[in-house]
Amino acid sequence: MHQKMNPLYNYLLKFADDSFIMGQRLSEWCGEGPYLEEDIALTNIALDELGQANNFYQYASRVADNGKSEDDLAFLRYEHEYINAHWVELPNEDYAQTILKVYVFSIYQKLMYEALSNSSDEDLSALAQKSLKEVKYHYTHASSWMKIFAQGTEESKVRLIKAIENIWEYTKGLFAKVEGEDDLITLNIVPDVDALYEQFIAVTEKDFADFGLEYPTDHFMQPKSRTGYHTEYFGYILCELQYMQRAYPGCTW
Numbered sequence: 001m002h003q004k005m006n007p008l009y010n011y012l013l014k015f016a017d018d019s020f021i022m023g024q025r026l027s028e029w030c031g032e033g034p035y036l037e038e039d040i041a042l043t044n045i046a047l048d049e050l051g052q053a054n055n056f057y058q059y060a061s062r063v064a065d066n067g068k069s070e071d072d073l074a075f076l077r078y079e080h081e082y083i084n085a086h087w088v089e090l091p092n093e094d095y096a097q098t099i100l101k102v103y104v105f106s107i108y109q110k111l112m113y114e115a116l117s118n119s120s121d122e123d124l125s126a127l128a129q130k131s132l133k134e135v136k137y138h139y140t141h142a143s144s145w146m147k148i149f150a151q152g153t154e155e156s157k158v159r160l161i162k163a164i165e166n167i168w169e170y171t172k173g174l175f176a177k178v179e180g181e182d183d184l185i186t187l188n189i190v191p192d193v194d195a196l197y198e199q200f201i202a203v204t205e206k207d208f209a210d211f212g213l214e215y216p217t218d219h220f221m222q223p224k225s226r227t228g229y230h231t232e233y234f235g236y237i238l239c240e241l242q243y244m245q246r247a248y249p250g251c252t253w
Contacts, residue, residue: 096156108175
């Protein structure tokens, strides 16, 4: 199981796991993008996420101080030990759903990193500031495509609306807390995600109006994000990610 004795360790893992799985999902589009420039853009976003994951795993490894490297944390945990949000493990499906996933995730990360930039933990603040530069671009890119799909052809709008209907109920799971997070909030090390979720709603409502999209009215949200319980898709992702380390223990590049 993930460590319980250090809330900062768990907190770092949620960022690392989110970015790790999101980067893996987006990398599935490499060589499959709608055209070359967009193929490169989405691949770069995937690489940004994997880089962020590596940074947060490194810090988590230092905090744990148990001999586990960032690679151990990334590749050698069991399924229930990953505490990523369900949002990042959902399928790409078509390009509209992929862009929706990047759009929502970029807003979540932007809000989190802006708040964490003022953390009293200097290492966490530095990681947030470094990552914020990247996710601002992710948001600009994805929101531009959201508007293009919403105001483009009838088919592009239908596909985007279908994606929203299919997965919007997983959005709040991004703001789920991990064990010990309330202690970090009390110490003013991390922000209160409940307040950030309200900001998320305000940002997305404003954007949807600009895109010409109706904002989702169904308030039901899927539970269990960040608890070690995952969607049916996660096991397949993990098998692919862990194959080399499981087949050839200790292998290095």
